[in-house]
Amino acid sequence: xxxxxxxxxxxxxFKAAGVHCGIRKNKTKKDLALIxxxxxxxxxxxxxxxxxxxxxxxxxKAHVADGTAQxxxxxxxxxxxxxxxxxxxxxxxxxxxxxxxNIPAEDIVVASTGVxxxxxxxxxxxxxxGELVANLSAEGSGDAATAIxxxxxxxxxxxxxxxxxxxxxxxxxxxxxxxxxxxxxxxxLVFVTTxxxxxxxxxxxxxxxxxxxxxxxxxxxxxxxxxxxxxxxANGMAGNTQITEEGPAFTAFCEAxxxxxxTLCRMLAxxxxxxxxxxxxxxxxxxxxxxxKTAAKSVICSxxxxxxxxxxxxxxxxVLCALxxxxxxxxxxxxxxxxxxxxxxxxxxxxxxxxxxDEDTAKKILLENDIQILIxxxxxxxxxxxxxxxxxxxxxxxNGDYRT
Amino acid sequence: xxxxxxxxxxxxxFKAAGVHCGIRKNKTKKDLALIxxxxxxxxxxxxxxxxxxxxxxxxxKAHVADGTAQxxxxxxxxxxxxxxxxxxxxxxxxxxxxxxxNIPAEDIVVASTGVxxxxxxxxxxxxxxGELVANLSAEGSGDAATAIxxxxxxxxxxxxxxxxxxxxxxxxxxxxxxxxxxxxxxxxLVFVTTxxxxxxxxxxxxxxxxxxxxxxxxxxxxxxxxxxxxxxxANGMAGNTQITEEGPAFTAFCEAxxxxxxTLCRMLAxxxxxxxxxxxxxxxxxxxxxxxKTAAKSVICSxxxxxxxxxxxxxxxxVLCALxxxxxxxxxxxxxxxxxxxxxxxxxxxxxxxxxxDEDTAKKILLENDIQILIxxxxxxxxxxxxxxxxxxxxxxxNGDYRT
Numbered sequence: 165x166x167x168x169x170x171x172x173x174x175x176x177x178f179k180a181a182g183v184h185c186g187i188r189k190n191k192t193k194k195d196l197a198l199i200x201x202x203x204x205x206x207x208x209x210x211x212x213x214x215x216x217x218x219x220x221x222x223x224x225k226a227h228v229a230d231g232t233a234q235x236x237x238x239x240x241x242x243x244x245x246x247x248x249x250x251x252x253x254x255x256x257x258x259x260x261x262x263x264x265x266n267i268p269a270e271d272i273v274v275a276s277t278g279v280x281x282x283x284x285x286x287x288x289x290x291x292x293x294g295e296l297v298a299n300l301s302a303e304g305s306g307d308a309a310t311a312i313x314x315x316x317x318x319x320x321x322x323x324x325x326x327x328x329x330x331x332x333x334x335x336x337x338x339x340x341x342x343x344x345x346x347x348x349x350x351x352x353l354v355f356v357t358t359x360x361x362x363x364x365x366x367x368x369x370x371x372x373x374x375x376x377x378x379x380x381x382x383x384x385x386x387x388x389x390x391x392x393x394x395x396x397x398a399n400g401m402a403g404n405t406q407i408t409e410e411g412p413a414f415t416a417f418c419e420a421x422x423x424x425x426x427t428l429c430r431m432l433a434x435x436x437x438x439x440x441x442x443x444x445x446x447x448x449x450x451x452x453x454x455x456x457k458t459a460a461k462s463v464i465c466s467x468x469x470x471x472x473x474x475x476x477x478x479x480x481x482x483v484l485c486a487l488x489x490x491x492x493x494x495x496x497x498x499x500x501x502x503x504x505x506x507x508x509x510x511x512x513x514x515x516x517x518x519x520x521x522d523e524d525t526a527k528k529i530l531l532e533n534d535i536q537i538l539i540x541x542x543x544x545x546x547x548x549x550x551x552x553x554x555x556x557x558x559x560x561x562x563n564g565d566y567r568t
Numbered sequence: 569x570x571x572x573x574x575x576x577x578x579x580x581x582f583k584a585a586g587v588h589c590g591i592r593k594n595k596t597k598k599d600l601a602l603i604x605x606x607x608x609x610x611x612x613x614x615x616x617x618x619x620x621x622x623x624x625x626x627x628x629k630a631h632v633a634d635g636t637a638q639x640x641x642x643x644x645x646x647x648x649x650x651x652x653x654x655x656x657x658x659x660x661x662x663x664x665x666x667x668x669x670n671i672p673a674e675d676i677v678v679a680s681t682g683v684x685x686x687x688x689x690x691x692x693x694x695x696x697x698g699e700l701v702a703n704l705s706a707e708g709s710g711d712a713a714t715a716i717x718x719x720x721x722x723x724x725x726x727x728x729x730x731x732x733x734x735x736x737x738x739x740x741x742x743x744x745x746x747x748x749x750x751x752x753x754x755x756x757l758v759f760v761t762t763x764x765x766x767x768x769x770x771x772x773x774x775x776x777x778x779x780x781x782x783x784x785x786x787x788x789x790x791x792x793x794x795x796x797x798x799x800x801x802a803n804g805m806a807g808n809t810q811i812t813e814e815g816p817a818f819t820a821f822c823e824a825x826x827x828x829x830x831t832l833c834r835m836l837a838x839x840x841x842x843x844x845x846x847x848x849x850x851x852x853x854x855x856x857x858x859x860x861k862t863a864a865k866s867v868i869c870s871x872x873x874x875x876x877x878x879x880x881x882x883x884x885x886x887v888l889c890a891l892x893x894x895x896x897x898x899x900x901x902x903x904x905x906x907x908x909x910x911x912x913x914x915x916x917x918x919x920x921x922x923x924x925x926d927e928d929t930a931k932k933i934l935l936e937n938d939i940q941i942l943i944x945x946x947x948x949x950x951x952x953x954x955x956x957x958x959x960x961x962x963x964x965x966x967n968g969d970y971r972t
Binding site: 216246279389390477555556559561564 | 892
């Protein structure tokens with residue numbers, strides 16, 4: 165497996181585009197993205213578990229109920245959530261794209277991200293649909309990745325090539341998400357494309373299994389969004405024998421999918437609203453995976469751990485505290501903690517109690533921007549990894565006046 | 569029932585003191601508090617549910633196992649948690665106080681608050697015990713309330729007088745807590761004293777019932793502390809017939825206790841680390857109390873709601889979002905939301921969808937420092953109230969370099 169360029173257009177038969185249509189006032193910010201497969205593709209989705217759901221979620225669910233889709237359209241600026249005309253608008257977006265692409269509206273995945281509440285106007289989308297379709301290209305992944313950004317500071321795209329029985333396949337994705345990130349069985353907006361030939365139900369199985377260890381293990385601020393969605397389109401154009409069941413080919417596909425989703429996870433957490441650091445917490449030595457996952461997430465969600473990391477303060481007591489209230493059964497007197505980064509590793513807690521350490525060395529390690537918090541529960545063989553970010557002045561700034 | 573002065577010394581037979589002993593480097597900050605009853609008192613406690621517990625918790629549990637105590641000692645600066653000599657130190661604090669007061673060490677409630685990890689030195693406590701005891705007075709509540717503060721910006725004390733069968737009783741309390749506040753069945757440090765005559769098990773029943781609706785409904789930052797504890801001493805010196813069972817006298821006592829604890833709750837939330845506003849969320853129209861409680865807590869815990877309130881931004885979509893991921897069953901299309909303060913009330917969401925409102929009026933309401941978020945689920949008769957605060961630059965500042 166190799167990382168390759170091209171993002172969501174790396175796989176054969178996919179084109180993408182992103183334009184500014186005017187939903188956002190800032191004319192330099194693209195706000196409408198389109199990703200299209202040359203052929204109808206197997207489609208799999210996972211969705212937010214927030215009871216308040218964006219209208220596009222309902223429309224997309226209906227459209228991929230048959231396990232297929234051919235295009236994905238997404239706007240940023242307004243989430244099309246809690247607006248009385250939401251369903252109508254989400255359907256309208258699909259119809260406009262369908263007409264321009266000459267495919268059925270039922271083959272379109274629709275998504276929106278932005279402010280909850282206001283109605284999403286269709287007019288800017290309608291008036292720019294021609295430009296959007298005209299811009300579709302195999303080099304369009306970056307534009308699409310840019311158009312779906314809200315408070316994100318960098319676009320997020322990745323792709324890998326891999327082999328299925330000697331046939332080269334590619335899989336790539338783009339993602340957006342910076343705040344309101346605390347996925348629960350589905351997450352922010354992630355669009356993945358592959359030319360691998362895989363049956364819809366097998367694709368769904370792969371995706372549903374993947375998000376449990378990838379997007380569901382990120383948190384920026386503990387807020388689960390109303391519009392989270394991960395979609396994969398697989399158009400089969402790589403030409404491999406269709407994957408229809410578990411086995412070596414399915415495993416190879418899942419590994420490639422995981423490489424894409426893990427990379428996007430790290431990108432999402434590192435670009436958390438206001439973040440200056442990626443926090444990567446690994447809990448090992450747990451009695452079971454559920455314990456390890458819950459413990460790791462509790463640590464990366466703690467406001468006190470997050471602010472300590474912002475301050476490059478090796479305040480390991482807050483890590484212990486977050487483990488203690490995680491709601492899992494653990495033996496406090498067996499917990500080991502160390503901090504690690506490119507600048508080195510420093511153990512700070514052994515068997516639940518502090519150990520002497522050099523504060524200057526700890527500070528140097530924590531001043532890096534990619535911090536690992538390593539926790540060993542010394543109680544078993546299970547482990548889990550979770551990703552988060554520090555809590556900074558800029559998080560408050562960004563969210564104190566998001567609508568203005 | 570009337571609010572009275574005197575705090576933890578309002579009730580007959582209680583004296584208190586607070587001094588600087590040197591656990592904290594800042595010589596102007598008191599760091600050691602003592603509260604003593606003239607007579608041995610009925611004692612009730614509730615404790616943090618964090619699995620990582622401060623050593624004082626274990627020692628206090630043992631000392632109040634017989635339902636009685638006579639004094640409470642508490643230091644700030646170091647939490648005496650996760651230190652290898654913790655139990656020894658907590659016992660040492662009790663022995664020093666016991667010797668100076670000439671009472672058994674087993675009649676002393678001990679508590680500590682501050683940084684987790686370092687050993688708490690006994691020497692400063694030993695060398696200042698004489699001064700502490702010499703300062704005990706019926707006017708000492710304020711000094712004790714000051715000595716238990718950590719990042720708190722104001723001392724917190726309250727007292728009320730009430731009648732039991734024509735006998736005047738008093739109950740008062742002091743509290744500390746500003747960050748790491750997200751109680752779970754017990755909370756920060758709260759010391760309550762009363763001269764009401766009430767049996768230990770009846771007192772415990774009253775306290776355990778009270779915290780469910782008081783301290784367990786506050787959150788500052790979602791972090792449940794390792795040292796949280798609420799203690800009540802009831803010395804019976806008011807002279808009422810002992811309360812030993814439910815009935816009018818028990819109800820009167822519970823109402824007085826609630827007046828004290830609710831007031832302390834509002835004080836604690838309003839003084840949340842970095843907070844500029846108290847958030848008071850009431851969820852009504854719920855199908856049951858558990859739903860109302862969970863929903864109210866989800867709203868006041870949301871980082872996005874908290875930052876919006878800091879920015880005086882009527883971003884009600886974030887309130888809906890927080891309700892949606894609260895994990896309770898609710899009908900989104902029935903949710904009404906309005907914001908209220910001394911400047912007025914403004915409905916912003918009706919039946920799950922936005923309604924037109926004047927942004928200037930909303931801004932004026934949200935610029936106040938005591939904000940009510942009123943939510944009607946229109947699905948039943950149950951309601952609940954939760955208290956929190958906004959999330960500000962200063963929260964990040966305070967916690968980015970707490971140890972330095």
